[in-house]
Amino acid sequence: MTYRADPPGTHPPYDYPDYGSTKLRHPRRALHVLPQRLTELTGPLFGTERVREGDDDLTNDGAAIGQRIVVHGRLLDGDGHAAPGSLIEVWQANAAGRYAHAADRWPAPLDPNFAGAGRVVTDADGRYRFTTIRPGAYPWRNHDNAWRPAHIHFSVFGQAFAQRLITQMYFPDDPLFFQDPIFNSVPDPRARARLISAYDDDATTDHWALGFRFDIVLRGREQTPFESSQ
Amino acid sequence: MSTPSQTVGPFLSIVLPWPNGPAPVLEGTPGAVLISGQLTDGAGVPVPDGLVETWQSAPDLFGRCATDSNGTFWFRTVKPAALPAPDGTVEAPHLDVSVFSRGLLQRLVTRIYFPDEPAANAADPVLSALSADDRALLTAMAQPDGALRFDIRLQGDDETPFFAI
Numbered sequence: 001m002t003y004r005a006d007p008p009g010t011h012p013p014y015d016y017p018d019y020g021s022t023k024l025r026h027p028r029r030a031l032h033v034l035p036q037r038l039t040e041l042t043g044p045l046f047g048t049e050r051v052r053e054g055d056d057d058l059t060n061d062g063a064a065i066g067q068r069i070v071v072h073g074r075l076l077d078g079d080g081h082a083a084p085g086s087l088i089e090v091w092q093a094n095a096a097g098r099y100a101h102a103a104d105r106w107p108a109p110l111d112p113n114f115a116g117a118g119r120v121v122t123d124a125d126g127r128y129r130f131t132t133i134r135p136g137a138y139p140w141r142n143h144d145n146a147w148r149p150a151h152i153h154f155s156v157f158g159q160a161f162a163q164r165l166i167t168q169m170y171f172p173d174d175p176l177f178f179q180d181p182i183f184n185s186v187p188d189p190r191a192r193a194r195l196i197s198a199y200d201d202d203a204t205t206d207h208w209a210l211g212f213r214f215d216i217v218l219r220g221r222e223q224t225p226f227e228s229s230q
Numbered sequence: 231m232s233t234p235s236q237t238v239g240p241f242l243s244i245v246l247p248w249p250n251g252p253a254p255v256l257e258g259t260p261g262a263v264l265i266s267g268q269l270t271d272g273a274g275v276p277v278p279d280g281l282v283e284t285w286q287s288a289p290d291l292f293g294r295c296a297t298d299s300n301g302t303f304w305f306r307t308v309k310p311a312a313l314p315a316p317d318g319t320v321e322a323p324h325l326d327v328s329v330f331s332r333g334l335l336q337r338l339v340t341r342i343y344f345p346d347e348p349a350a351n352a353a354d355p356v357l358s359a360l361s362a363d364d365r366a367l368l369t370a371m372a373q374p375d376g377a378l379r380f381d382i383r384l385q386g387d388d389e390t391p392f393f394a395i
Binding site for chain 2: 003006007010011012013014016019021022023024025026027028029031032033034035036037038039040042043044050078089090091099100101103104115116117118119153155161162164165166167168182183185186188190191192194195215216217218219220
């Protein structure tokens with residue numbers, strides 16, 4: 001069993017001139033092919049040992065300023081199999097578009113009730129859920145009048161080293177997509193659409209929080225000749 | 231269709247560094263080896279906002295280290311066993327490595343091999359497919375104090391060989 005390659009256009013290229021930081025950080029030589037053997041087909045399987053109580057609530061029990069939201073979804077592979085018991089780490093800017101990080105120089109206000117870090121573990125059906133506030137957009141220096149669309153960073157492990165993924169979740173109908181080179185670095189528009197969460201009325205709670213759904217799909221497994229003949 | 235990769239961005243240290251993340255084994259563990267290196271860009275400038283992760287089988291150990299202001303990262307682990315492959319070859323002891331940073335829209339993957347395994351390295355099916363220069367770049371260098379050094383250069387002269395998996 002190995003993991004199949006994603007179709008061309010699923011992931012961004014390393015060299016993407018519209019995103020200036022790629023200029024000196026992309027390899028110029030072609031990648032070598034690494035056959036998937038034991039090291040690539042296994043991976044760290046983190047359960048709850050890295051998660052503390054309350055790590056699924058980024059709002060400090062509702063004290064954080066901003067639009068309270070619930071973000072939930074499933075961690076799946078490309079064949080629809082759930083990834084249970086898998087660690088998901090998230091981080092984000094606050095409602096004003098400021099990260100609680102010393103290197104963030106954007107002088108929007110910090111919120112003492114919002115650190116912007118969360119951890120959850122998927123349940124037996126691969127489901128996860130956390131409560132946060134909707135992050136703000138923020139400016140950066142990539143190009144003239146550059147603003148990042150609101151986003152939440154996600155780090156996921158899946159079941160094997162080959163499935164490791166770090167990505168960003170966006171919000172539906174963001175007017176800033178057209179000028180964002182990070183979002184637009186994904187060549188295939190169908191793949192890009194996978195980065196956008198959906199408003200979820202069923203997860204919206206009356207007089208409490210808006211719901212957004214974001215399913216994460218990791219590489220599926222290569223079918224063996226036996227399976228493909230069924 | 232899979233969810234696309236996006237850059238880890240400059241603020242990964244809000245959540246990703248863990249206590250003892252770079253040290254999956256305790257100091258004093260028999261066979262413990264210290265591996266350190268520097269992550270640099272195509273101008274030779276240190277990458278201070280990167281994240282390097284290692285994964286190994288036999289024993290299964292995961293390491294994670296954010297780079298510091300000098301681009302330095304380190305791990306304390308034990309050398310894994312050689313791994314027989316289904317095709318009859320034997321992979322020399324190695325660590326799989328993921329590199330993330332601002333400016334990397336998806337991770338880069340490389341491997342660390344060990345300098346005290348010349349025979350196993352010579353028979354390794356991955357190393358054998360590479361040039362002598364690339365084999366040298368993927369082999370950590372022994373330091374006088376017994377530690378190992380493995381630098382990661384994202385671009386340019388002596389660019390680290392990276393893999394597609």
